[in-house]
Amino acid sequence: MPQYDWTPIVQRSLLYRSIREYFDKAGFLEVETPLLTHAPIPEAHIELFSSQAITPDGSRKNLYLVPSPEVWMKHLLAQGMPSMYQISRCFRNGEQHDKWHRREFSMLEWYELSSSADSNIARMAELFALLQKKIAPNSPPEEFHILTMEQAFRNYAGFSLEDDLLNAGWNRPSASFTSEAESTKAILSHRLIERALFPGSINERPDDLFHRLFITLVEPHLPFQQPLILKDWPALIPTLARHIPGTPWADRWEMYYQGVEIANCYTEENRLEALTEYWQDQEKIKAGAAVPAASDENWPALIAGNMPPCSGAAVGLDRLLALLRGDKSLRGVDIAPP
């Protein structure tokens, strides 16, 4: 029998209790949604864990462990439910088990009605300060540093990503990641070649080209001395975040703490056209997934027009706990490393 250290187990309990107290006080409803689903969200870059249900008559039905509670929570929002939060286990296949990655992990996800990604920065900062005080009472409070993707590119890559993307056609009000795909590919490939970086294969998608630039030229230089909010990501990356019309940007942010990505937040997209475009695009890519899964094609229509304007955020709780403890990996908060 391995001897487990009690400290992180007790700290996790304190962390979750504090999160629940915070959201209960703020008037959010705690919800619990299923971990097993027959129609998971199609996310191109996430592989699923699959299983089979066996009915008494011996027939079988494919089921999948959820990679996040997003689909379910949005269903609830579309049915008129109030601002809500959940602490949920999430499962992601096809990922390596390393310092900061686990195939199974815990996520805090909340949705706030009539809110935006920007206004959720304040909530994130408030929650973070509270949790830091609980888990690391001796650490000094930390000021959040807020940086836009455009500033980050100007500072660290030495060029304006916005100018590039506007040149690619992203100033058109109807611009989208599919309509501007070819021009975006051309302009980002040009930047990669100019910087003597691998320009990707012929079939590479704009978001892969962008990530090559970001990961090589920008991310290693980001100011990680304080908690960092990196906001306004390019709308060329297909997500369920709302595109800010007439700009190349999507209304979303990622939070880094000590250089590790611990949270992200969107102003949620709820327009039918955009949701459908995302759904179809991701399903197309998912067709080549190692674990193929059906998705609910009615989802965009169910959500659009029904889900009220809101903002959603997700926080990786294992990472947050480990970092607040001063750990350099998830090892210290694992109970049974698989």
Next chain:
Amino acid sequence: MGTIKAGAIAKGTYLLEKNEPFVVNEREFVNPGKGSAFVRLKLKNLRTGAVLKITHKSQDSCEEIDVEEVESQFLYSDGTAYHFMESQTFEQFEVPILAHEDAQYFMLEGESFKITRWNGETLDIRLPPKKDLIVAEAEEAVKGDTVTGASKYVITETGLTVKVPIFIKKGEKIRISVETKEYQERVND
């Protein structure tokens, strides 16, 4: 020569980038919030010692070098090259120090190492992760200095300067991490 998916590259893998042979010193997975998985690599050029930082998508194909390993005995260093003798054939050969400067601190004359070769070119000297070395020079600990964690510098038999706890004496054997060149523990034979 074979191809390898970037996601399968490990520390110690030999790669051909821009027609130069490299060894992977560091590998880190990067998964951007909403995007493909990437691998960030820190490579060492095995001809020049120069460091190259590159990023690949996990699915990218890279060129892996198929190396051959030969057991060889380290004879001596002449300041610009290490001289080795192949244990099987007794053939002597040189390895330029330039790309393997740290190796001088971890090889004692007469010891055997695995040498990796590619197309007849010596690429790398495989060093053990840890090495026990005798302290050749050390200051005397000051009497009454009992501060916990107090440290001092010593020089090993191979000329490496290492920060050690105050109690380490000349003539004692200490274990050094080859990667970080840091003291790990005292070895009592």
